[in-house]
Amino acid sequence: MAEETRVGTEVSLAVGEIVRMVNTDVIAAYPITPQTHIVEHLAELVADGKLDADFITIESEHSALSACLGSAAVGARTFTATAGQGLELMHEVLFVASAMRLPIVMAVANRALSSPLNVWGDHSDVMAARDAGWIQIFTENGQEVVDTMLCAFRMAEDRRVLLPVMVNIDGFHLSHMIEPMFLPSQKEVDAFVPPNHYPFPLDPNKPVAMGDFAPPIIYTEAKWSQEINIEHSAPVIREIWGEFATQFGRTYRPVESYRAEGAKTLLLTMGSFSETAMTAVDKMRAAGIDIGLIRIRLWRPFPFAEFREAAKGADTLIVLDRAISFGVGGPVAAEARSALYPMEKRPRVVSFVGGLGGRDITVAGFEEIVKRGKEIAAHGSPREFEIFGVRE
Amino acid sequence: MDKQSVFIPKLISRKEPFAPGHRACIGCGEALAVRQLCKELGDNVIVVNATGCMEIIASQLPNTSWTVPWMHTLFENTAAVASGASAGLRAMKRKGKGPSQYVKVVGMGGDGATSDIGFGALSGALQRGHDFLYICLDNEAYMNTGIQQSSATPFGASTTTGPAGEKSLGQVSWKKNLPAIVAAHDVPYVATACPSYFHDMLSKVRKAMAVRGPAYIQVLSVCPTGWRCATNQTIRLGRLAVESGMFPLYEVVNGEYTLSLDLPTLRPVREYLKAQGRFRHLPDHEIDYIQTRVDKEYAKLRKLSRVAKAPAAARPAVTHVPESQGEIAAGLPALQETVDGILARYRNDPALLISILQDIQAAYNYLPKESMERVGSGLNIPLSQVYSVATFFKAFSLKPRGRNLIHVCLGTACHVHGAARLRDKIQRALNIEPGGTTPDFRFTLETVNCVGACALGPVVMINGKYHGQMTAQKVDALLKSYT
Known part of the structure; x- marks a missing residue:
């Protein structure tokens, strides 16, 4: 597209650029190799005033995703990133994010799991999280990462979806590559990703209770509605990819x-x-x-x-x-x-x-x-x- | 500690933000605490609740006791979720999104959720300095799962995972001193409280709510089920815990300790321990050991502390501009001086009490309770006499009022000209009831029975100025002219 610029940069940095362009409100992240370049770049963007967000330097991945729950629940656009052990420490929270229908976008720089300690890429981390109820997308190259990140915010926050989205980026093999990529212009991003309007935020002007206690008489129904919800997200995902193709000329399919x-x-x-x-x-x-x-x-x-x-x-x-x-x-x-x-x-x-x-x-x-x-x-x-x- | 227990009912909201009908055990000190806490927290809060008794008893689908925005996610992450909510609100406010009023995020968790499994998350959130209040409802064990030992379980208590037996006393280490650990994070406000002293507890909540940064209150919540005591002993046991020095009440404001209730002599711990089945097995020498340790700890705390004197302990630092009259009055360091000046003007003459109170109200727009204490001691008359005057006249308000005071006249002449419609219109426009104040403290609405201007009826008086022949159509424009 005419308004896109072709840049040569590291894929992790490009992830940060998309998070900046969609005007993210809150980033809560804990450093872990090979995710670090993503969050370091975001912290820099916030420090330089290029992104007006609260960057929470949190004390663990469990808390990182927990903070994202709170942030998404008040209606803020929320991003986090992790890898390997970090994703496993988040494990418990992953299920809560999806069941509570909180539109969090998370980049995972996929990494092997201990023991023995290994910081390099494979899919052990995400495969252990495959049943967590998140939309999960695997990316192949830098351009796909950029485009998927942009679509991820749209998918997560679409009122018909309202689910967290995990963008899987192979650690090092993809996250640390320096590649030529087309980055969209701010105008194009604004046109493609509307502001986040979470329909049921925690707001004293219209109180809601979230995450109640569900006895056996209602738990099955709660889980069934969650299943229906993720199934129904598939046509919306296709629709958003279709719109992306119309606007940017690159086509993505499941x-x-x-x-x-x-x-x-x-x-x-x-x-x-x-x-x-x-x-x-x-x-x-x-x-x-x-x-x-x-x-x-x-x-x-x-x-x-x-x-x-x-x-x-x-x-x-x-x-x-x-x-x-x-x-x-x-x-x-x-x-x-x-x-x-x-x-x-x-x-x-x-x-x-x-x-x-x-x-x-x-x-x-x-x-x-x-x-x-x-x-x-x-x-x-x-x-x-x-x-x-x-x-x- | 404030000495106003007789008048407290007049100062406490009749609203019940924590609705009845929940499933707490009979005599639950925690449900009692939460009910009272919520009255002071008010409407503009978001409560983030850890898994535990409070979550289970009050939120079973499809019902909930929570009338304020409330969220439960997991057991150990309450402080982290509160961090995120607080940061989210802050970021959105900066960008002109989200609720327009100031909203306080309040984390609540039991002693297990706070001092054990959620300890790291709490420490992180305190250290980062998020604007939130964390309330630990401390019933000294994992009561929801069946009375298992936590690090807040006191020495000698028998629990289901630390039972007393032939070879064991039950819990054999001392209760974790979490308030001190929180205070070590250099946060503006830390306090201990107990619903048996609920006026003290609520004044602590008020102070914590005025802080713009992390604040922490640990509330001892008697649990008859887990402590193995009669269900009518909740209040008494809370008092015994405090008066024996087992759970002293104090505040740490900007690092400075103040005992809320200074006891020249402590009641014997035996009285407290003997009232509970969880300590039933303790032999005398162990009770003596506990007594020695409690005496030592209390002496240590006393040495650290200054003693609270009327009107109140030092206020926590309010690092942001106060957003309400109430905050301004509560935080005014000049209150004592102002009241003393007014008293001097009337030569400390008790016969001029009404004039004195009028002047104080003119200064603060209402009668802060600290001011009435000062008046009582300054005039050397009982506080009850000050209150009886202050509560008799409708002109005096014990609650903070708005910058602009609206009086809608409902006298006969105004009534027949449709004053009730005017009142309803103003109520709708401001979304407050008569007697209420808008959250931004712009307006207080009151009704009166005649303002002596019947020919002008219907009359709306704002700040003493008469607006005659008012109509519902003119109300919006009229309100707009007052900022």
Whole structure:
């Protein structure tokens, strides 16, 4: 678009710029690698008077998200960011934020979990939080992070949604990249993200009680309404992405396919590894190997229809997870299997876990995964899932 | 401590922001405390409540006892949620959003939520200096989950996780001194209180509400269920806790300690302990140990403190411009001097009491209670006599009034010309009842039965100026002309 400017900057800083442009009121954040560049940049913007917000230098992540509850409940536009252990310390609060319908936007610079201590990227943190009732979106590159951040405020605060939104950004591999990105102009942001009008704020002029005690006679209904609510957010999410495409010319969908048409073998990834996977797909296609790629962008609410549509026709779906559900395998693979199961003709799911704790997977690595995946599809594996590149 | 218990009912709001019908146990000291606290907190608050008895008894869906905005999220994060709410209100106010009036965020939690699981969150919020009041409702154990031991459980108490037995006394460490820990955060206002001394408790809430920054009040809330005592002993046990020195009442204002109730001799702790089943197992030598320790702690506190003298302890620092007449009067350091000046003008003559009170009202727009104490002692007459005069005449107000005083005449002549409609119109325009004051202290509305200007009826008098032949249509313009 004409009014956007192309800048080369670090992805974390671009996140901060979007938080500034939407005129956020409150940021409550606790420093944790690799999220720090996001909050440091925001603190700087506040200190320099470029963003008129209260930046709460809070004493823990549990309190960070708790402060966000209070801030969102009085109707303030609220942002926080975390990673890894921080997300786990927030765990209890995550469920409250979604059940109380508080539109908080949180960037997660995805990181591995202790022990042993590891500050690098994988999806262990977010996979442990997948059932918390948040809208969860995975991003692939800097531009997508910028665009998703902008859409996240719209989605969270839409009166039909009113849910917290988690924007997943692979720690270091994406959060610390310096990339060229189109940043919207202030005018475009103002046009796209209207002011936050939380419909039921804590206000003495119109008192409400939030977070009451629910005995068995009403708890099930409360949870059912929460489920209905997140299901109903899906069309709104699509609608907002549609509007974004009209205004900015970049299209986002819950599930993306890359050279998947007619492919009998598909690779499934989430997050920043998809870029490498695309290069690998190009290379393999050029070598005559039958392969395509699908990528889940909207992880919660899970886009069943789009996912089945993207996977249909394939014989094999090779899923690469960047987290282990211990005793089970890859969490994405497990969900993919369950989503595909009702289909009459469905691809066989082959599960790999890899890229843990920041270990890179190169183009050659993906070629190897596809090669081994095809072998497993044809001959089976002694294991439910395999770990890519592990030294035994 | 204020010595006005006889007249307190006249000074306390009849409104019940904490509505009856909740599920508290019989004799619950905490529900009693919250009911009284809420009267003083008023309407312009947001209450953030920790999980615990108070949340469970008062908010079971689909009912609630809370008529003010109220939020419960989790057990350990109340101070953090309050931080966020306070910051949110502040940021929005800066940007011209949110409620237009000043709103105080009030965190409430039990002793477990405050001194144990939520300790870190409380410390963080105090240190950051958010504008909020935190009230710890201390019933000395996890009562909601069934009387388990907390760090606020006193030495020797038997609880379900620290039971007395053949080899145990129950709790064997001393109660955590949370008010002192809070005071160590260098916050403007810290106090201990007990609903058995509710006038003292409410005056502390008033002071805490005037602070623009963190304030903390720890309220001892007798729990007959957990303390194993009769349900009609709540008030008595609260008094015994204070008078025995087990739970002394004091304030820490800007780091300076003041004992609210200085006791030359403490009652024996035995009297307090023997009244409760949780201490039933204690042998005499353990009671002696407690006595020694309490004496020592009390002496320490007394050494730290000065003693509160009338009219009141030092006021907490009000770092922002006061937003109401009430605050101005309450915070006026010159009150003593002003009242003494007026008394001197009338040669301290008790026969001129009415004139003296009129002059004080002219100075403050109402009669601050500290001023009446000063008048009583200055004229050497009982305080009851000052109150009897102050409450007899309608012209005197014991509550802060607005800058502009509206009198709507409802005398016969005005009445037949539609004065009631005028009154209703003004009520609607200002959203107050007769006798009420707008939250911004711009107007107080009162009705009178004749202003002696029947030919002009209907008459509305503002600040002594007559506005005759008033109509409902003219009211808005008239009100607009007074700022």
